[in-house]
Amino acid sequence: MSDFQRFPKRRHFLSLALGGMAAFSAVRRAVASPLRGAPNGEARPIRALAFDGFTIFDPRAVSAAVVSAVPDRGAALAAAWTNKLFALSWLETAAGRYSGFGRLADAALDFSAQAMGIPLTPAIRRDLVAVFGQLPAWPDAAAALERWRSAGIRLAFLSNLEAEVLIANTRRNGLGGLFETPLSTDRVRAFKPSPCAYAMGPAHFGLTAQEIGFVAFGGWDALGASWFGYRTAWINRLSVPEETLSPHPDSAGPDLEAVDRLVR
Known part of the structure; x- marks a missing residue:
């Protein structure tokens, strides 16, 4: 049995790497020279x-909804939520994972509220995430x-x-x-x-x-x-x-x- 067959993790890693290279090649093909076929360069x-x-x-409606739900600390919570949402989206992208925006927004809001000691029920979180569809x-x-x-x-x-x-x-x-x-x-x-x-x-x-x-x-x-x-x-x-x-x-x-x- 070869080393490649003996170590499935290595085989899985190589298959992922090859798949990533194929995806990258497809992306590169989508980016053509801006001068190709253009007259006079x-x-x-x-x-x-x-x-x-x-x-x-206008996404400011989301922050306004947070302030309405948490009048005393809503502005700070909205800022923390935004930062955590970006961090999670970039983390998932870097790790090759994907949860979808709504699920990630809820997770980021839940984390931010807990980190700040602000109690938010699942229903309140659901209503706040829903504002992204009411802008x-x-x-x-x-x-x-x-x-x-x-x-x-x-x-x-x-x-x-x-x-x-x-x-x-x-x-x-x-x-x-x-x-x-x-x-x-x-x-x-x-x-x-x-x-x-x-x-x-x-x-x-x-x-x-x-x-x-x-x-x-x-x-x-x-x-x-x-x-x-x-x-x-x-x-x-x-x-x-x-x-x-x-x-x-x-x-x-x-x-x-x-x-x-x-x-x-």
Whole structure:
């Protein structure tokens, strides 16, 4: 019996590694040169936009709901919850695991409340997590989306949120007819900034990454999308500092006018 047959863990590890290499190769094929097929060496025009959900829907409603549920310490709990949710999503992605946004949001809220000594019943946690599907649209969203659709640009969400949450938010804000099928990370079971998540855009639109503008809410998401190969617009709604790693987003600003500058 060979060493390879004798040690199933090694065999399992090698199969995972080979599978990962195949996935990486597929992702690399989705990122084509921006100059390929373009006249005079110019980049192709942007033909589609992929949006993080929070560029269109205002997530501050979630923090407001936490403050309403826990008036004295709600702001601190909301901040701790957000930080833990990001930490868990990145941890799962790094470890090759996936729980889905809703389950992870509940786990992060449960942990944060316990760490702060704040009693939250499962029913309260469930109601707070549900607010992610009850978000208002940012004031500039509807007009901007109509403008891009009228210009022939295809639109879709590429988000860590579940598809049903994205659909619920588009319907409640009267935006349902503007977007194509939502690209939830549930499809690939890997949260952003995994390249597997970003690869959904080229696969869905049938375009190269450089023909798609990625519209990010978080600076980290803009950075991850840029690393993948997208041309990026960072919508810095909350006026937070820019990430210090390179590259910088192609366009940035406090509202969706940053996308207009990207698609010109």
